[in-house]
Amino acid sequence: MSVLKSRRVWVDVVAGIALAGVLSSGVMAIQPSDPAKPAKPTEPAKPAGPAKPGETPSKEGGPDGGLGGPKVTEAKAATLVVRDMSGRVQRLEVPPAEAALKFLGLSEEQKAKIDVVLAERATIMDSIVRDHLKEVVQLAGLGQSGVKPGGAAPQIDGKPDADAAKVRTEYRELMQGLIAAAEPLRKRGVLGQELQPILNTEQKALLRQLNEEYMQARISDEVEAAKARGEVLRPQQVLTTESLTFVGNEIKRAYERVVGQKSKDFEALIAALGLSPEQEGTIRKVAGDSFVTNYGKQSPMEKARVFGEVYRVLTAGQREILAGLMGGGKVEKDGGK
Numbered sequence: 347m348s349v350l351k352s353r354r355v356w357v358d359v360v361a362g363i364a365l366a367g368v369l370s371s372g373v374m375a376i377q378p379s380d381p382a383k384p385a386k387p388t389e390p391a392k393p394a395g396p397a398k399p400g401e402t403p404s405k406e407g408g409p410d411g412g413l414g415g416p417k418v419t420e421a422k423a424a425t426l427v428v429r430d431m432s433g434r435v436q437r438l439e440v441p442p443a444e445a446a447l448k449f450l451g452l453s454e455e456q457k458a459k460i461d462v463v464l465a466e467r468a469t470i471m472d473s474i475v476r477d478h479l480k481e482v483v484q485l486a487g488l489g490q491s492g493v494k495p496g497g498a499a500p501q502i503d504g505k506p507d508a509d510a511a512k513v514r515t516e517y518r519e520l521m522q523g524l525i526a527a528a529e530p531l532r533k534r535g536v537l538g539q540e541l542q543p544i545l546n547t548e549q550k551a552l553l554r555q556l557n558e559e560y561m562q563a564r565i566s567d568e569v570e571a572a573k574a575r576g577e578v579l580r581p582q583q584v585l586t587t588e589s590l591t592f593v594g595n596e597i598k599r600a601y602e603r604v605v606g607q608k609s610k611d612f613e614a615l616i617a618a619l620g621l622s623p624e625q626e627g628t629i630r631k632v633a634g635d636s637f638v639t640n641y642g643k644q645s646p647m648e649k650a651r652v653f654g655e656v657y658r659v660l661t662a663g664q665r666e667i668l669a670g671l672m673g674g675g676k677v678e679k680d681g682g683k
Contacts, residue, residue: 424449424552426560435567438560441592443538446556450549459544467537470530471600478527480641481520482597488517521590524597564588618671619664628659 426445428436438445447460475482534540538557542550565584572579616626632655636644644652660668 424556426556427563435563439595441537442557442560443541443553446553449556450552456544460541463540467531471596472604474527475597475600476604478524481524482601483638483641485520488513525593619667625659629656632656
């Protein structure tokens, strides 16, 4: 097995260990709570394929419902509103404007331009997450508290729950801080606005229709669910929660892009060293705790401390393999004794 072929500085390896340690512990479960039960994610659309001889393309532009057709999908066949078995509207994982693209019958030229827009926006979000990792980690921790950021105020014996209210306030402040840091994105406008110059009149109208239909369905769904629980939920509260959810999902996606390669390097290192479960658990904890405590910005002294603790749990054979990896060598065996 050949891993880490290029020469790498130890700090990058430590960073990979730390980031993967955080990922494995579930710290990045950034999923702003829905006022109601989370919906099952919608199955992704199948990629478009060319129509076979004698075959009529589907209403969604291609024989398999992809983006291949030149015409906008008929309004009656296009919708972002998908309900689960209980009749609840499934929440989108991406903004409605992005989810609606598969229904717009985009040309190849349009798709290329939109790909550029999406890539540029993703790059900006990656930079925001990279520069505000502390806030992202804190936000993730609050997200796991079980307190819902939206909906009716938490109650204990008929009175507001002060602790839950504090968590909600901290959650919103952190999210708002990240939104404020997204000034470059705000200057570009929301995705739907930025796509307008690329779309034709018919596509713009369908995009607006799909967005409005979805948001109205979500509002109705959440207001009715709150009413069934004996709570009062205003439409604006639903819109706020939806907005925070989409931002949270984008932050999570950016985090995964930012740390993805380092995490892969870490897993390759684990495989190359052939760590025992006890060794792996120790290394993940040491490096992961350091990452969380320092929010990914460890000082040289802290990095040296983590390296020392990791090095001490390795066997002589594993230390030899590690030295080879740090020197840019190739490893053809799993682990060492």
